């Protein structure tokens with residue numbers, strides 16, 4: 001059982017998913033041992049074969065859920081190609097899950113620049129140095145690349161690489177799940193036809 005005082009009460013009475021998500025993320029921030037914003041992102045390749053990996057959620061609001069990555073990575077290519085994704089959060093300490101799905105859009109250059117500017121210098125160099133998801137002959141090649149970019153950007157600002165930015169998943173479905181005894185969990189899905197549409201709430205059998 002968690003020892004954290006939860007900010008969210010009976011979530012099945014909520015009628016709007018974003019404020020409910022905010023309350024659950026706040027609870028997770030107080031109770032998880034690390035990375036409460038860690039989330040699995042599923043994509044699909046051009047043959048329909050799914051792929052999933054963890055990322056860190058960096059922003060969310062009524063428009064959607066944002067994370068940042070290398071656009072030439074496997075996920076970057078799949079998202080640019082198929083423009084659809086799903087996410088699942090699992091907060092073990094709270095026994096809660098949130099999953100969502102929808103089409104993706106690329107964040108604006110301004111949003112990406114603003115977030116990039118908040119990253120530590122080493123992470124900004126890393127965004128240049130890593131050819132994410134492509135074969136690496138050895139650790140030394142990565143360290144050499146880091147050293148080269150560190151020298152190149154020794155003075156002044158480190159610009160955001162053109163291949164590094166954010167994706168926003170614009171959900172048409174968000175489902176909240178909370179563990180209850182005997183596997184009789186609470187499960188509520190918010191659905192809408194389009195990312196601009198009104199939410200419909202559906203309670204589901206667990």
Ligand SMILES: Cc1cc2nc3c(=O)[nH]c(=O)nc-3n(C[C@H](O)[C@H](O)[C@H](O)COP(=O)(O)O)c2cc1C
Pocket residue numbers: 035038051052053054055056057067068069070073074075076132133
């Ligand atoms: C907790 C956690 C958080 C991560 N956050 C990110 C992230 O925000 N962006 C990212 O590109 N990769 C992140 N990664 C690495 C990805 O899981 C993945 O290994 C990498 O992005 C390459 O994925 P791809 O080949 O499917 O593109 C994270 C990994 C973990 C375990």
